[in-house]
Amino acid sequence: MSKSLQAIRGMNDILPEQTPLWRYFEATVATLLDGYGYRQIRMPIVEATELFKRSIGEVTDIVEKEMYTFDDRNGDSLTLRPEGTASCVRAVLEHGITGGGQVQKLWYNGPMFRHERPQKGRYRQFHQIGVEVFNLAGPDIDAELIVLTWRLWGLLGLRDVVKLELNSLGTSEARGRYRDALVEFLSARLEQLDADSIRRLATNPLRILDSKVAQTQALLNDAPKLADYLDDASLVHFEGLKARLDAAGIPYVINPKLVRGLDYYGKTVFEWVTDQLGAQGTVCAGGRYDVLVEQMGGKPTAGVGFAMGIERLVLLIESLELVPAELARQVDLYCCAFGEPAELAALTLAETLRDRLPGLRLQVNAGAGSFKSQLKKADKSGALFALVLGEDELAQRVIGCKPLRGQGEQQTIAWDALPAHLAANLKQSVE
Numbered sequence: 001m002s003k004s005l006q007a008i009r010g011m012n013d014i015l016p017e018q019t020p021l022w023r024y025f026e027a028t029v030a031t032l033l034d035g036y037g038y039r040q041i042r043m044p045i046v047e048a049t050e051l052f053k054r055s056i057g058e059v060t061d062i063v064e065k066e067m068y069t070f071d072d073r074n075g076d077s078l079t080l081r082p083e084g085t086a087s088c089v090r091a092v093l094e095h096g097i098t099g100g101g102q103v104q105k106l107w108y109n110g111p112m113f114r115h116e117r118p119q120k121g122r123y124r125q126f127h128q129i130g131v132e133v134f135n136l137a138g139p140d141i142d143a144e145l146i147v148l149t150w151r152l153w154g155l156l157g158l159r160d161v162v163k164l165e166l167n168s169l170g171t172s173e174a175r176g177r178y179r180d181a182l183v184e185f186l187s188a189r190l191e192q193l194d195a196d197s198i199r200r201l202a203t204n205p206l207r208i209l210d211s212k213v214a215q216t217q218a219l220l221n222d223a224p225k226l227a228d229y230l231d232d233a234s235l236v237h238f239e240g241l242k243a244r245l246d247a248a249g250i251p252y253v254i255n256p257k258l259v260r261g262l263d264y265y266g267k268t269v270f271e272w273v274t275d276q277l278g279a280q281g282t283v284c285a286g287g288r289y290d291v292l293v294e295q296m297g298g299k300p301t302a303g304v305g306f307a308m309g310i311e312r313l314v315l316l317i318e319s320l321e322l323v324p325a326e327l328a329r330q331v332d333l334y335c336c337a338f339g340e341p342a343e344l345a346a347l348t349l350a351e352t353l354r355d356r357l358p359g360l361r362l363q364v365n366a367g368a369g370s371f372k373s374q375l376k377k378a379d380k381s382g383a384l385f386a387l388v389l390g391e392d393e394l395a396q397r398v399i400g401c402k403p404l405r406g407q408g409e410q411q412t413i414a415w416d417a418l419p420a421h422l423a424a425n426l427k428q429s430v431e
């Protein structure tokens with residue numbers, strides 16, 4: 001196929017073989033969030049470019065080099081959203097739903113766009129499920145976000161392969177004091193710093209902390225520590241969070257170098273990481289952003305949230321062979337009819353079955369074929385039973401019900417008795 005007709009690099013089709021796992025994952029998260037009282041919000045995929053510059057920060061990786069930005073026909077600069085928090089804050093402000101201290105516990109699911117180097121677990125269009133909470137300032141809600149993700153890992157069988165890393169970034173004043181100390185320390189040792197870090201020294205020095213360069217990391221071991229610069233309120237908040245995680249029995253490690261790539265975070269930041277996905281090991285990340293709403297023109301409003309990368313979690317579930325076995329079967333029943341009169345009867349019979357057995361996954365064969373080839377298709381569909389309707393069955397108003405997964409012999413069932421027969425047998429086969 002000509003290259004211009006292929007998908008954009010780093011933007012993937014999710015094929016029918018993969019969608020059952022995606023739907024299972026998304027349904028598991030949605031049910032979980034319902035159980036904690038979170039409500040879904042859906043925002044547009046495109047926003048004004050200014051929104052992301054103002055919220056994420058001008059000198060972050062995302063805004064500097066990862067955004068898909070274009071002028072629309074009016075000449076307005078628009079951007080495909082690289083993340084969801086900025087849009088979510090814009091939406092709650094625009095609709096006034098956090099005014100007067102009103103608590104909002106929200107979640108969203110959708111595609112995000114970043115112009116990064118595509119590799120396993122890193123794409124240019126990827127999908128996040130994000131959660132944002134407004135107007136709750138205490139550590140209890142930070143803990144709830146972590147507790148609910150921990151429950152999710154339990155539901156998915158991932159608890160043994162993910163690790164929680166925590167840090168506190170303090171207030172922006174505390175970070176400011178720390179930034180000065182860090183810059184002073186590193187400026188005196190420029191010759192030991194990598195080029196990227198030297199550039200960041202002038203723009204976003206805290207990001208140097210998560211540099212991947214070994215020599216830079218070694219140098220940082222002797223550098224001033226953010227923890228020593230934290231303000232009292234942030235320290236108390238952090239202790240409160242740790243106490244709640246201890247009480248809930250959730251293991252964590254403090255990572256003093258965890259700073260996150262976005263400017264709006266303060267106080268709590270956290271990441272769930274795995275060592276099973278190579279360099280793309282962060283599957284869920286978030287933190288507190290108490291100044292963001294005000295910075296975007298609203299009243300002071302506490303905020304905290306996280307986002308998880310669906311591709312990475314799906315990869316993790318696949319690589320650990322944790323895909324639930326029942327996802328392999330998408331069809332319960334496959335109906336084969338032979339000859340036009342039988343095909344016509346099969347159509348109405350199938351509709352009766354759909355009426356009587358809600359949720360039934362029934363595929364009616366399309367097109368002709370020999371008995372053998374039709375049964376082969378029925379088998380390949382994964383169905384538990386094949387229904388066989390030929391001229392003889394039609395004349396006697398019966399149908400053959402053939403077990404496909406070794407559950408006994410073919411039986412002949414009267415049409416009237418079919419729904420009850422199937423209800424009992426499908427249930428039994430699944431159990």
Ligand code: ATP
Pocket residue numbers: 083114116121122123124125126127128260261280281282283284285286307308309310311312
């Ligand atoms: P990373 O350090 O891996 O680049 P990030 O800090 O940029 O991640 P966030 O902006 O915090 O990521 O996004 C939250 C989550 O979304 C990440 O933890 C990850 O699971 C997922 N994610 C981020 N960028 C991508 C991407 N390009 N492709 C796939 N998933 C991604």
Ligand code: MG
Pocket residue numbers: 261
């Ligand atoms: Mg990134």
